[in-house]
Amino acid sequence: xxxxxxxxxxxxxxxxxxxxxxxxxxxxxxxxxxxxxxxxxxxxxxxxxxxxxxxxxxxxxxxxxxxxxxxxxxxxxxxxxxxxxxxxxxxxxxxxxxxxxxxxxxxxxxxxxxxxxxxxxxxxxxxxxxxxxxxxxxxxxxxxxxxxxxxxxxxxxxxxxxxxxxxxxxxxxxxxxxxxxxxxxxxxxxxxxxxxxxxxxxxxxxxxxxxxxxxxxxxxxxxxxxxxxxxxxxxxxx
Numbered sequence: 001x002x003x004x005x006x007x008x009x010x011x012x013x014x015x016x017x018x019x020x021x022x023x024x025x026x027x028x029x030x031x032x033x034x035x036x037x038x039x040x041x042x043x044x045x046x047x048x049x050x051x052x053x054x055x056x057x058x059x060x061x062x063x064x065x066x067x068x069x070x071x072x073x074x075x076x077x078x079x080x081x082x083x084x085x086x087x088x089x090x091x092x093x094x095x096x097x098x099x100x101x102x103x104x105x106x107x108x109x110x111x112x113x114x115x116x117x118x119x120x121x122x123x124x125x126x127x128x129x130x131x132x133x134x135x136x137x138x139x140x141x142x143x144x145x146x147x148x149x150x151x152x153x154x155x156x157x158x159x160x161x162x163x164x165x166x167x168x169x170x171x172x173x174x175x176x177x178x179x180x181x182x183x184x185x186x187x188x189x190x191x192x193x194x195x196x197x198x199x200x201x202x203x204x205x206x207x208x209x210x211x212x213x214x215x216x217x218x219x220x221x222x223x224x225x226x227x228x229x230x231x232x233x234x235x236x237x238x
Contacts, residue, residue, distance in 0.1 A: 012179025
């Protein structure tokens, strides 16, 4: 693999699941035993902000559990980034900070992050390293109760899409890791690349075949902590 080419890496829930993080289960409409309507919408926040705040406070606290740590897939993607000579971008659908903990720098959280928040009134952004409550007063506009976790909820547009598609337009190598490629707009990235005039090398890493596996040149099955490390070791000598 030519490390001077431009590489785009997309990661999903599968990579974090191996680190012990509860994944969102679209098929049964539950996330960590909560209905998505109760924790993943603006209406839910407006209806019961304390409930929603507490849900995300707990998700963030779980990241501090010593058992929750980056696995070999996270670590090896950070190693690959440091080694890569061409353009490199890692786009994650996950809202945890495991990629950061592993050392990734060129990273975009398209669904937001548990350690960020913003004010719905004035849009001021803050680092979230404390429990959020309706008593928290925005430092900029001084309003209380309008600051929410900076996570993309249902009905909201994912972040950085313009920038992401700029990267996709110049991508030579696309790696999809731990994602079903069923949820849009991320599921559309592979379609976009397939319609490009230039040849793009497409590689999928997943625990099982997906609905879009046939669109990839290579589909590597197995735990990401094993398959990604093996893949990176073939490129990087360490």
